[in-house]
Amino acid sequence: MTNTANVSPSLTIVADENIPGLETWFADLGSITRVPGRNLTRAQLAQADILLVRSVTRVDRALLEGTPVRFVGSCTIGTDHLDTAWLEQQGISWSAAPGCNANSVVEYVFCVLAALDVDWRGRSFGIVGCGNVGGSLQRKLHALNVRCKIYDPWLTDNPDAADLESVLQQDVVCLHAPLVKDGAHPSHHMIDQKALAAIKPGAVLISAGRGAVIDNAALLSLLEESHPFTCVLDVWENEPDISLDLLDRVDLGSPHIAGYSHDGKLAGTRMIREAVSEALSLPSAPSANSESPARQPVTTGKRDFAAIRALLLAIYDPRADDQRLRAAAEQARTGKQSMAVAFDLLRKQYPKRLEFSHYNNDAPQLDTVTRKQLAILGLK
Numbered sequence: 001m002t003n004t005a006n007v008s009p010s011l012t013i014v015a016d017e018n019i020p021g022l023e024t025w026f027a028d029l030g031s032i033t034r035v036p037g038r039n040l041t042r043a044q045l046a047q048a049d050i051l052l053v054r055s056v057t058r059v060d061r062a063l064l065e066g067t068p069v070r071f072v073g074s075c076t077i078g079t080d081h082l083d084t085a086w087l088e089q090q091g092i093s094w095s096a097a098p099g100c101n102a103n104s105v106v107e108y109v110f111c112v113l114a115a116l117d118v119d120w121r122g123r124s125f126g127i128v129g130c131g132n133v134g135g136s137l138q139r140k141l142h143a144l145n146v147r148c149k150i151y152d153p154w155l156t157d158n159p160d161a162a163d164l165e166s167v168l169q170q171d172v173v174c175l176h177a178p179l180v181k182d183g184a185h186p187s188h189h190m191i192d193q194k195a196l197a198a199i200k201p202g203a204v205l206i207s208a209g210r211g212a213v214i215d216n217a218a219l220l221s222l223l224e225e226s227h228p229f230t231c232v233l234d235v236w237e238n239e240p241d242i243s244l245d246l247l248d249r250v251d252l253g254s255p256h257i258a259g260y261s262h263d264g265k266l267a268g269t270r271m272i273r274e275a276v277s278e279a280l281s282l283p284s285a286p287s288a289n290s291e292s293p294a295r296q297p298v299t300t301g302k303r304d305f306a307a308i309r310a311l312l313l314a315i316y317d318p319r320a321d322d323q324r325l326r327a328a329a330e331q332a333r334t335g336k337q338s339m340a341v342a343f344d345l346l347r348k349q350y351p352k353r354l355e356f357s358h359y360n361n362d363a364p365q366l367d368t369v370t371r372k373q374l375a376i377l378g379l380k
C-alpha cells in the first residue's frame with residue numbers, strides 16, 4: 001500500500017447513500033456526494049473520479065461511458081451487478097469486498113435454524129457454493145461435528161465434495177453460490193424444478209446467495225401444490241419487486257439482509273478504501289480505532305440446545321425480519337406502498353445488527369460442551 005501522507009488528494013466521490021463509514025474511510029480523499037444507488041444516472045457521474053456502489057447499482061457501459069470515473073468500488077461480496085469485462089477493457093479499476101460480510105451470512109444461517117427450532121447437531125448439511133460464506137459455514141459445522149457435503153464445481157478436491165443431487169438430499173440445504181450466467185458452471189436457475197424435486201421431504205432449504213439461483217416460478221408452483229420442505233428465502237428474483245405469492249408460501253422471508261451485520265457493512269467500506277488506495281496510488285486508509293468494545297452479556301436459564309437457541313435469538317431473531325417483510329407485503333396489497341419501495345426501505349432502515357463476537361454468554365448453568373459449541377459459533 002502506498003503511503004503518501006503529505007499528499008492531500010481532492011477527488012470527487014459519488015457513493016450509494018446506504019454505505020456506512022464513508023466519512024471515516026473516504027473523507028480524506030475529497031468530496032463525497034451520496035445518491036440513491038438504485039436510480040443512479042450517468043449525469044450524476046459527470047465529475048466523479050470514484051464511484052462507490054452496493055449490489056443494487058448496475059455498473060456498465062450505459063452508466064459510465066463518457067464519465068471521468070476511474071475507480072469503481074462495490075462494498076459487497078457479490079459482483080454480478082458489475083460488468084467487470086467492460087470495466088477492465090476501459091482501464092477502469094474496480095474492486096469488490098470479498099468475504100466482508102461472510103460471517104454475517106453464516107450467523108444468519110444458524111439464527112434461521114434457531115428460529116425454526118431445528119437442532120443442527122443431529123442433521124446433515126448440503127452447501128451449494130463453498131467460498132468465503134459456504135467455506136466458513138463448512139468449517140463451523142466440522143468444528144461442531146456436523147456432517148456436510150458441498151457442491152462447488154471449482155472445488156472438486158474438497159473432502160466433502162459431492163454432486164449437486166446428493167448435496168440437495170441433506171437435511172439442511174444452504175445456497176451460497178454467486179449468480180453466474182455463463183461459462184462452464186452457470187448458477188442462474190441451477191435450482192430448477194428437477195433440483196427442487198431432489199430436496200427431501202422435511203428438509204430445510206435456505207437461500208442466501210442470489211435470488212435467481214433458484215427458478216422462483218418453479219419454486220412457487222411446487223409450493224402451491226404441496227409443502228414438501230421448509231423454505232427460507234433471503235434473496236429473490238426481481239428484487240426489489242419480489243413475488244408476494246412466493247412470500248406467502250415461504251416459511252421465513254427477509255429482504256436480502258443475511259449479510260447486513262453492522263460489522264460486515266463496515267468491513268466492506270474499509271476494504272474498498274484499501275483497494276482504492278492501492279489502485280490509484282493514494283494515501284493509505286486512515287487508521288481505525290483498534291480498541292474492541294466490551295462484549296455485551298446475553299443470558300438464558302435454559303440448558304443444552306434450548307440455551308443455544310435462546311442466546312442466538314436474543315442476539316438476532318430472523319422472525320423479526322420476516323414479520324417486517326410480510327407487513328410490507330400487506331401494505332403493497334392494499335396499495336399503500338409498492339413492494340419494491342417497501343423492500344428497499346426495509347434494507348435502508350435495517351436495525352443495527354452486531355455479530356456474535358460482540359456478545360458473551362452469561363449463563364453460568366451451561367455445561368462445558370454447550371459452552372464450547374457456543375464458542376465455535378463466536379459467542380464466548
Ligand SMILES: NC(=O)C1=CN([C@@H]2O[C@H](COP(=O)(O)OP(=O)(O)OC[C@H]3O[C@@H](n4cnc5c(N)ncnc54)[C@H](O)[C@@H]3O)[C@@H](O)[C@H]2O)C=CC1
Pocket residue numbers: 077078079098099101102105128129130131132133134135151152153154155176177178179180185186187190208209210234235256257258259260
Ligand atoms: N444474502 C446476502 O446478504 C449476501 C449474499 N451474498 C452472495 O453469496 C455469494 C457467495 O459469497 P462468497 O462465498 O463470499 O463468495 P465467494 O466468491 O467467496 O465464493 C463463491 C463460491 O461459489 C462457487 N461457485 C461458482 N459457481 C458455482 C455454481 N454454479 N455452483 C456452485 N458453486 C459455485 C465458487 O467456486 C466459489 O467457491 C456472493 O457471490 C453473493 O452473491 C454474499 C453476501 C451477502
Ligand SMILES: O=C(O)C(=O)[C@H](O)COP(=O)(O)O
Pocket residue numbers: 018053054055056075076077078079101256258259260
Ligand atoms: O455482499 C453482497 O454480495 C450482498 O449481497 C450484500 O450484503 C447486499 O447488500 P446491498 O449491497 O444490496 O446493500
